[in-house]
Amino acid sequence: MSKKLFLLDAMALIYRAYYALIRSPRITTKGKNTNAQFGFTNTLFDLINKEKPTHLAVCFDTHAPTERHIDFTDYKANRQEAPEDLLASIPDIQRIIRGFNIPCVELDGYEADDVIGTLAWQAADAGYEVYMVTPDKDYGQLLIHPNVFIYKPPYMGSKEEILDAQKVCEKWDIARVEQVVDILGLMGDAVDNIPGIPGVGEKTAAKLLKEFDNLENVLANADSIKGALGEKVRNGRESAIISKKLATIITNVPVQFHEEDYMLKAWNNQELIDSFTELEFKTLGKRILGDSFNAFQTAPAGVQTDLFGNAVEPKGTAKDEESLVAAGSGFNADKNINNTPHAYHLLDTAEKIQAFVNKAIEQTEVCFDTETTGLDANEAELVGMSFSYTPAEAYYIPCPANREETLAVLQLVKPLFDAPSITWIGQNLKFDLLMLKWYNMELKGNLYDTMLAHYVVEPEGRRSMDLLSAQYLGYEPVHIEELIGKKGKQQGNMRDVPVEKITDYAAEDADITLQLKHALHPQLKSKEVERVFYEVENPLVKVLTAMEFEGVKVDTDFLKEYSKQLEIEAKQFEENVYTAAGVRFNLSSPRQLGEVLFDKLKLDPKAKKTKTGQYATGEDVLLKLAANNPIVDDILGYRELTKLKSTYVDALPEMINSKTGRVHTSYAQAVAVTGRLSSNNPNLQNIPIRTDRGREIRKAFIPRDSDHTLISADYSQIELRVIAAISGDPNMCEAFKQGRDIHTATAAKVYGIADEEVTKEQRYKAKSVNFGIIYGQGAFGLADNLGISRTEAKEIIDNYKKEFSGITRYMDDMINFAKEHGYVQTLMGRKRWLRDINSSNFTVRGFAERNAINSPIQGTAADMVKMAMIRIQAVMEKEKLRSRMILQVHDELVFDAHKDELDMLKPLILENMQQALLLPNEVPVVAELGSGFNWLEAH
Structure with a gap:
């Protein structure tokens, strides 16, 4: 078996692991964020398990300055502060590495990539296959040695990728891997604050190297380079020289590869047990250490505990039971049924x-x-x-x-x-x-x-x-x-x-x-969450139980026919694509699709590639190309129809309960942090309603028999009403009080015109701002969303903030409140804890700030619909109605209504939805209601 050495770039992998889970962080029962520890451990174990290295080491940076910092004081100066949780993860990760009996290598005065580069070449000279485990592009320069490779581990659903010299050259569009440092010297590296030559990007740098081979030759021939580019090269000479030096990985670091030090050895199981127990890696711990691992097994030595596992005073002292139980004992669980x-x-x-x-x-x-x-x-x-x-x-x-x-x-x-x-x-x-x-x-x-x-x-x-x-x-x-x-x-x-x-x-x-x-x-x-517990969540349990028990009838004959129709239409879209492309291929393969669109048809010379090296072909990418390329509409049509068919049309009949002949969705009450309900089997929240074909699926949901009809009741623009009420913005509150269309009213204010003068396009832009601004959308995002210039987008936002200053004040107030108290809350007192709101890392802090703004809005809307459900169910049971509430989707409630009860039921539903949670500043809550033989007709 060949000897394989894997060298891990610790900090690159730690950052990567931390940010991969930033939207759904792993928090222990003691409040510790374990994103980085969990992700890094997964990567390390999978690598050991799958790649079977014979030798392995993990290389870290140190806090000591390097020669690069001395040469260029601004080196890495623009990097934001590392998130506090990420920094706190490093000792845990080093402890886990020790548990695997793997050496951690670091040396003051040098970065991890210098240490890796030196060890890689030494080991490669000794006959090893060396894999540098990192997502960092700079490492390509080290592939001069034929036995050295870059190993990019799987990430966010992508597969691992192994790069050799040829692949690196293809990626950079260069002839030799030695030119990696030349291209970095020319274009710079924003991540490390390496300046390069201002105004020279990757493609220009590659073009210059094709002509002049290396950076020194580019500079030597600067006078022969015509136009503005020549001027940039001449003016950027010193910057380019220092940039190349900064980008060059040092390969003569005073470290020595002794193979016996890097050989994989038996693990220190107790160290891993202690680490995984503290970090609460219950499932991951079993995967690594086997079923005998028990994440609750370590307890503080010598501590006497009561029945509840809590520390107790020695005999002769006492504590009341409530304070004992309330205190908790942390994650260490040494009590069980046997002791x-x-x-x-x-x-x-x-x-x-x-x-x-x-x-x-x-x-x-x-x-x-x-x-x-x-x-x-x-x-x-x-x-x-x-x-x-x-x-x-x-x-x-x-x-x-x-x-x-x-x-x-x-x-x-x-x-x-x-x-x-x-x-x-x-x-x-x-x-x-x-x-x-x-x-x-x-x-x-x-x-x-x-x-x-x-x-x-x-x-x-x-x-x-x-x-x-x-x-x-x-x-x-x-x-x-x-x-x-x-x-x-x-x-x-x-x-x-x-x-x-x-x-x-x-x-x-x-x-x-x-x-x-x-x-x-x-x-x-x-x-202080008693109110939301006793008035919202607890009483909702019986309501959801009744809804899940009832279920909803599904028209299987309609679904069978619709499935055939979708298959025919999807096939037509598929054939249209092949005709336009001039070649048949697997349309469901993103890789093959990307090659056809961007290599063969040249639809976008600036097409971006994913981390796996294939072209990005997501919906967002395709929509931007759709205007000038009819083939894109056919691709999107094919995708929509095949997804509808497989996810809903063909799947719904399989979910019918054999005892009832109905579909019984399951509502998850304790998942969404905002308080929203979610559902599965089927997931009602994801049934598409923005396209005609998607809405058609609602026709499949029908009343139980001919004596019933469906009623759909929906809150009107509830989140905007909530933000108007909470912020107290006079213009927005007044628009709702007057019953005006809020998006038209917004457009009228933003553009300084009367409601009747607002165009359809202006209303659409105002609607985008209304919904986008509370989720942190800025001029760049609005411009991208609406397909307008950033200048126009900025002007729209500036006018919005001027005319609706109360909204801006609300946003600032929520952020400041969260910074002071560590949480924000809904009108009912539902809290969202924001532990990163004061982080020095602006990416992490920005995420918390956006949550501070939108959580009270989303949460209050969620509380309102839940309270409406509780009120309506109570009245229906009191009146012993035969009608049933059967579905809840976002801000909508659906009822299987007995026709004899319609006159009573309709006002009952509207009144209780509109009175469930009154909003401040007299902002009215409005619900709208429809009925029909199926859900689409009712909606």
Whole structure:
């Protein structure tokens, strides 16, 4: 086997890993951002696993100045400060590297690329294949040695890429890799603040090198270069010389490649266990260390803990239970069922069940959990139920496989379920309520969902019971895999597990969830999120349960015919593309499409390539080409139709429930940080409505029978009404009060004309500003979006800010509030925590600032529609209506309405939507309503 050395450019990979997850950061239960640690570890492990290096090292920069800084004081001076979370990740990453028994190499006075370059050439001379793992383009100059390569690891869905000298030359359009430093000397490098020759870009630099071979010859022949370019070269002589020196990687650093130091060795498993436990790499830890790894296994030595895993005082002192539980113990979970006192009872006779019900019905709160045969509540069967009302004590009632026998068991428990005075505690209670509904049972009392309590306390991050238990109780529950194997509840069979084992597992779930309630409850008060929990999230659980249970009827005959139609139309688009291209190819292959569009048809001489080296052919790229190239419309048409067909038209019939003949979407209540609901199977939020073909899919959603019709009720421009109300901007508030079209009113103000003079184009531009400015869109983004000049875009934005100064003031106020308090909030008190709002890194800080501006708007709109759902459902149940609320999509509610109830139902819906959450500054909330035989017709 050949000897392969991999040299990793640590900081380049750390930056890359950090920013890859910036929009959905990984935050531990202690509030630590682990984007960089997680991404770097994944890259390192995948590289070891897949590429099988024999030798490996990770090279770091140091804080000491280098010769480049001495030669050019502005070297890397324009780089923004590294994000604080990224800097904090470096010790963790170095610890992980040590755990893998891999050397970290660094040397004061030199950068990592100098160290890598030196080691690479030494190892290559010794007969090694050397792979420099980095996304940095400068490394191409080192490929002079035939045994040295650049290895770009997979990133954001792209595959890994290995570059040799030929590929580097093709990328730069140069003849020899030695010219990489010449091209950098000419064009500079903005990332490292290497100036180059002002006004000389990559293509011009490559052209000069084709003629003069190297930078020195370019400068020597500057007088023969005509026109403005010659002037630039002559004026930039000194800048070019220093730039080439700055870009040249040093290959005689005083480091030595001793192969025994870089050989891969056995890992230091304890170091990795400690690191992964602290960083909460539960799944990644198992992937690397095997199933024996337990992310909860390390506990502080010598600390005495109580039932909840919290530190306790020595005998003779005391703390009240609430403060103990509220304090939490962090992620280290050394408590489990085997070393913690508990009393879990199996109730397997009618007498035992009756005795339990008689006692439990006297309680004010009872924790409840179901065990089932699967994760889809609409398809699964009950295996058993667990209950707890005292910490460390719980009860399990098994349910027979025979449905009639299970119904008999449930009748014994029904008096408890029907008790209105009991508050039912659970983790993701919607699932348990839905299971009961399939057995004609419900919980009559109030609910307290620990998953939702954690959601309003900490909207970001994960909230599985295992994680919450570890964080707040220092306790590791039994894992389902321990009962039914690796594949878990979805594919395993709980009925095959001995009842004694299920008793421990199920009773523990109820017990731990009860304890979680005690731990989380004080945080609702301390973080001032009680109102949104009790008035919005908790009561919504029963509403969503009812909606998911009802489902919606789907017209399969329509879908079958529409699928055929889409296939015919897509085929026509495909043939049009082949005719225009003059060649047949795989239209679904982005690589082949890019080659046809940009190599063969030359549609864009400045076409950009992705990190994998292929042309970018995304929708945004194609739309810019569409005006002058008819082939692009056919490509976009083909893509739209094939996606509609596969994602919705052909998929929806497969989702029909065999028991009901209806589609039952599942709503996720605790995912979106803004408070919005999301859905899956099917994902209703993504059903396209902007194109005629996409809207057509809504025809497939129909009433249950001829006695019903569909009603669609939609909030009108709710987010703009919310920002007007919160900001108090007089012009925008007045426009809404007068019932004017807000985009026309905005255009009239921006252009200084009357409403009736506003053109369609001006209204469209105003609409783009209305929606764009609160999401941080500037002149560049607006110009790109509207296809106008940056000058015109800037003028529109400047006029907007002048006429709607209250909006600008709101944006500034929200950012300042967040900087002072660390969060922003909706009108209902839903909080969005912004831990990066004071970051010195402007990219990270800017992302937090945009969230500070738009989260109160999106969140308030989300709260409003949820409160409307709660109000409408309550009235429908009180009036015992036969109509049902069946769908929620963005700001829209859909009802399967009985025709006899339409006269009552329509005003009921409108009134409750418009009164659900009154806005300040007397800004009216308006909802619009339609009805029809299908969803499209109703909308």
